[in-house]
Amino acid sequence: MAGHNKWSQIKRKKGALDAKRSKVFTKLIKEITVAAKVGGPDPDGNPRLRLAIQLSKAANMPKDNIERAIQKGEGTDGDYSAVTYEGYASNGVAIFIECLTDNINRTVQNLRTIFNKGNGSLATNGSVEFLxxxxxxxxxxxxxxxxxxxxxxxxxxxxxxxxxxxxxxxxxxxxxxxxxxxxxxxxxxxxxxxxxxxxxxxxxHTTVTVEDPEAVRKILALLDALEDDDDVQKVYHNLELSEEVMDVLQAQ
The missing domain is CATH 3.30.70.980 (YebC, transcriptional regulation domain)
Incomplete structure (x- = not known):
């Protein structure tokens, strides 16, 4: 497990400087809203909501934002659908995407555009999940x-x-x-x-190693673009980086 996770560790150690705070808040607010709708507004009896609140506080989200997200989950305007999409980046790197959206047509169109620009492609359901x-x-x-x-x-x-x-x-x-x-x-x-x-x-449980730093950079740019979309909650992939490639990327 350690190998494929190294790039996420590098990005974490570099800190949240590369993250856009508003994007982080958007994703956390959605998670709070859905957690409150599914499991109720009381964090003591709703582990998913309790965790979402803890992560939001860790991200320095204002208390008012958290409370509004919970209230939204209690109401009728917090109707997000949980959907997943699968695809491939270049070099056969598999990508699995989890979304929370109130407009599925918008989400799939945005993802298709991101994949096309990043030299990747959306795939049919089941093409990637088994990996x-x-x-x-x-x-x-x-x-x-x-x-x-x-x-x-x-x-x-x-x-x-x-x-x-x-x-x-x-x-x-x-x-x-x-x-x-x-x-x-x-x-x-x-x-x-x-x-x-x-x-x-x-x-x-199976990974793809890409040795060309430029190819890796383009794949990572695609992954970042997917993560940056407001409807996307999580992006998973099976790209594994060699020590040599990581050294090159860190040096730049």
């Missing part, structure tokens, strides 16, 4: 005052359902089975760890 496994992925920011040594912490996390734990200098990434997501979230809360993100992701 990914759904896993719970938790990113924890390290705390200098962390009481447990890494070895003991890993054992505690495994007790909560962790299948894999990646220890980095600033972050700890925890992977678990989709059905263990709730138990893992509860375990992290019990350990009082500084949770930066928690989500169900689609992780590829």
């Amino acid at each position: 990914f496994d759904r896993k719970g992925v938790f990113v924890v920011r390290r705390n200098p005052d962390q009481a447990l040594p890494d070895e003991e912490l890993t054992l505690e996390l495994a007790d909560g359902g962790a299948e894999e734990v990646e220890m980095e200098e600033e972050y700890i990434t925890v992977y678990c089975a989709m059905e263990d997501f709730g138990a893992m979230q509860k375990k992290l809360e019990e350990l009082q760890l500084d949770l930066e993100s928690a989500e169900l992701q689609r992780l590829p």
Whole structure:
């Protein structure tokens, strides 16, 4: 799992400087609205909403924005449809996209335009989904005052359902089975760890390595354009970057 995720780790370490704050807020507001509509407006009884609020606060979203999004979910104007799309970038890189939209025709047209401009193509449903496994992925920011040594912490996390734990200098990434997501979230809360993100992701079990830095740059530009669309919540892919290509990209 570690290899394919390196580019997202690089972007995370570089910080949110490359992200557009308004886009981040748009996606979080949609998630809050849908979570409130599906599971109710009380975060204590709605784990999805509680997590969405936590992530919104971490992104410094104003409290008023959060409350309005919850109210919208309670009303009749929060009717977003959850839809998924599949496609390919150049070099056979598979892409799976999760969207929340109030206008499916607009969404599919926007995605088609982005793929065409990025030398990719939309594919039929089922063409890509089988290449990914759904896993719970938790990113924890390290705390200098962390009481447990890494070895003991890993054992505690495994007790909560962790299948894999990646220890980095600033972050700890925890992977678990989709059905263990709730138990893992509860375990992290019990350990009082500084949770930066928690989500169900689609992780590829087969990857594509592209060695040409220019080709990789174009694929990443396509992925960024997809992520930048207001209707897109998540973009998953099976591109794996070699150390050499990452060095070139980081140097530029």
